[in-house]
Amino acid sequence: MAFWLMKSEPDEASIDDLVRLGRLPWTGVRNYQARNFMRDAMQLGDGVLFYHSSCPQPGVAGLAEIASGTVPDETQFDPASPYFDPKSSRDAPRWLQLDVSLVRKTRLLPLAEMRTAPELATMQVLQRGNRLSITPVTAAEWRAVLKRLDRASA
DNA sequence: GCCAACGTTGGC
DNA sequence: GCCAACGTTGGC
Numbered sequence: 001m002a003f004w005l006m007k008s009e010p011d012e013a014s015i016d017d018l019v020r021l022g023r024l025p026w027t028g029v030r031n032y033q034a035r036n037f038m039r040d041a042m043q044l045g046d047g048v049l050f051y052h053s054s055c056p057q058p059g060v061a062g063l064a065e066i067a068s069g070t071v072p073d074e075t076q077f078d079p080a081s082p083y084f085d086p087k088s089s090r091d092a093p094r095w096l097q098l099d100v101s102l103v104r105k106t107r108l109l110p111l112a113e114m115r116t117a118p119e120l121a122t123m124q125v126l127q128r129g130n131r132l133s134i135t136p137v138t139a140a141e142w143r144a145v146l147k148r149l150d151r152a153s154a
Numbered sequence: 155g156c157c158a159a160c161g162t163t164g165g166c
Numbered sequence: 167g168c169c170a171a172c173g174t175t176g177g178c
Binding site: 009131 | 176
């Protein structure tokens with residue numbers, strides 16, 4: 001069992017969308033490192049920190065889990081999609097998607113608070129220059145995030 | 155809107 | 167294979 005942090009822009013897919021639908025296909029990953037995590041490492045049942053990015057209040061907004069294996073990301077074949085990839089083909093799809101299901105919505109754990117927490121300092125999402133939309137989370141970091149989520153917000 | 159950081163592209 | 171130019175991410 002492994003743990004991951006997955007970034008989503010709430011304008012596109014927010015924790016409330018996941019609450020409403022229970023399950024979301026994670027599409028639009030267009031970075032090879034992140035794709036390789038999906039292809040090689042992410043397993044059914046893995047824990048996910050659902051992170052809101054590029055928004056007024058970035059931070060962890062809920063807990064989810066990996067709910068399917070990978071299949072080709074349909075949006076790469078759709079010329080009307082912003083994620084269309086003209087260099088990809090049905091014969092040799094480049095990009096993958098998988099499903100994520102809700103565990104629970106949490107209080108927002110703001111990025112600013114994460115930055116002040118010494119026990120979270122090793123998290124990849126906090127490292128300088130980090131841009132990856134999917135990053136691995138260690139078991140210790142996972143526990144520390146859960147513990148912090150149990151506290152009242154500042 | 156700015157800008158630092160990083161990934162990708164493409165000429166050579 | 168190098169590397170400059172360009173595009174994207176994402177916090178602020």
